[in-house]
Amino acid sequence: MSNTHAKVIEFLSGLxxxxxxxxxxxxxxxxxxxxxxxxxxxxxxxxEEMLGVSLEDEQAADLSSSRQIEALFLKHGLTLPGEESS
Known part of the structure; x- marks a missing residue:
């Protein structure tokens, strides 16, 4: 399990x-x-606040799993607290 995946699960747990x-x-x-x-x-x-973008309605509706959120983070180069950017 990647550090990004673990941070996404932690993010979802808190949210x-x-x-x-x-x-x-x-x-x-x-x-x-x-x-x-x-x-x-x-x-x-x-x-949207974390990424500094507005997600399209279709993107927002399709975002339905932790893996999809992880891919979105990686696409936008988002570094979560405690994670180094590469």
């Missing part, structure tokens, strides 16, 4: 205010009841 096992391979919105529509909006707003 959703639930304990998520750090060794989970991928967290899908459809399989996690706490990732409801309100929390999805919070997620999108938080990501």
């Amino acid at each position: 959703l205010q639930v304990d998520i096992p750090p060794d989970i391979d991928d967290l899908h919105r459809r399989e996690f009841s706490d990732w409801d529509s309100i929390n999805h909006l919070r997620l999108i707003m938080e990501l």
Whole structure:
């Protein structure tokens, strides 16, 4: 598991205010009841602020797993707290 993946899981755990096992391979919105529509909006707003971008509606709607969030972080070169940029 990459450091970025671990940080994404930690980010989601804090955002959703639930304990998520750090060794989970991928967290899908459809399989996690706490990732409801309100929390999805919070997620999108938080990501847009962190990335300094506005996500397209389709991008925001399609963002439904921790792996997709990880890919978005990597695409935008986002470095999370405690992580070195490469």
